[in-house]
Amino acid sequence: MENQPYSNSEKIKKVLENINHVIIGKKEVITLSLVALLARGHVLLEDVPGVGKTILVRALAKSLDCTFKRIQFTPDLLPSDVTGVSIFHPKKLEFEFRNGPIFGNIILADEINRTSPKTQSALLEGMEERSVTVDGTTMTLNHPFFVMATQNPIEYDGTYVLPEAQLDRFLFKLKMGYPEFMEEMMLLNGTSGEEKLQSLSPVLTKEELLTIQEDIKTVYIAENVKRYIITLATATRQHDHIALGVSPRGSIALMEATKAYAYISGRDYVLPDDVKYLAPYVFAHRIRLTAESNYEGITNEEVISTIIESSEIPIRKEAF
Structure with missing residues (x-):
């Protein structure tokens, strides 16, 4: 596009x-x-x-x-x-x-x-x-x-x-x-x-x-970008520091947010970078850390950042 x-x-x-x-x-x-x-x-x-x-x-x-x-x-x-x-x-x-x-x-x-x-x-x-x-x-x-x-x-x-x-x-x-x-x-x-x-x-x-x-x-979001969103959400459900991960509602919320962000940016398609940028704002308050993590002083934002950095980003040219 x-x-x-x-x-x-x-x-x-x-x-x-x-x-x-x-x-x-x-x-x-x-x-x-x-x-x-x-x-x-x-x-x-x-x-x-x-x-x-x-x-x-x-x-x-x-x-x-x-x-x-x-x-x-x-x-x-x-x-x-x-x-x-x-x-x-x-x-x-x-x-x-x-x-x-x-x-x-x-x-x-x-x-x-x-x-x-x-x-x-x-x-x-x-x-x-x-x-x-x-x-x-x-x-x-x-x-x-x-x-x-x-x-x-x-x-x-x-x-x-x-x-x-x-x-x-x-x-x-x-x-x-x-x-x-x-x-x-x-x-x-x-x-x-x-x-x-x-x-x-x-x-x-x-x-x-x-x-x-x-x-x-109507903003376009490619299938592999959707998979990227699901990958991040799934990682929150399997992470050692997280007791309660992101629900499917959270995945939908991130998708809707990226479409609005793309629109504001003058695009009619979502980039993987949009997902990476917005994920902390959408996911951090939707997780609950384990008691041990809270005791160690680990924050929700730190865990989400770790998940994002360790997850593979879709190749940009494949996102459209």
Whole structure:
């Protein structure tokens, strides 16, 4: 296949430029967040407070002309605070449902591990099923629908750790990290992110975004590239340091992510290098290490990197 960028590639570049104008020095996280959205996935962002997570999500929503909703997860948050509630009107003698924040397009689920598993499930059901059940009635969520959840890696008091089955709902697990010295200097000398955010204009409409999501389904991925994905997933199920490997859902997630990444890169085909690059972000949070590995201080990311480096990459010319 010829490398012919899609007609929307310029608009995608403008979306990235829009967000990079607000967030300094986090191009990789911004690009991966857009990849997740286009692949119909969700992102778990684990990092310390004050590094720009909220502004990133708001800038993404504004650039795409999508409704932005924020849910601050606290120990006393109820499932109805997420999904919505039915209110009885005495004059009409009937119940009227009022939508919760989950009915937005782009949702910031802030500190998701601060609330109870029951409330977490209300959000996670919507992430997986694209619908929620309230009072026995199933309601379809808006399209597009994208969740970026955050959790603080250092403040574990009063938190509820997300189990593996819930972590599996997230396409990527990302970290923003602290800015570099000169990047932080630019933050101090420049206009605040909040002020820059106000100047942003939409670059894509919701309709165009949905069209791109459909176009991504047509991106070509060769059989041996699919085998490469399965090889990596299988290796996680047989590795000595891993007690629970990547499920088939994880393999599918990686394939969908690579197709979206290829599209953003202006290609209508997936390269083996796309798989190698994205695999750590898709697989690391989907495995559980053995007790011995945890005791030795081995991390999920280190194990996945070892698997990738020891696995044979398909010859590029055979990938098309």
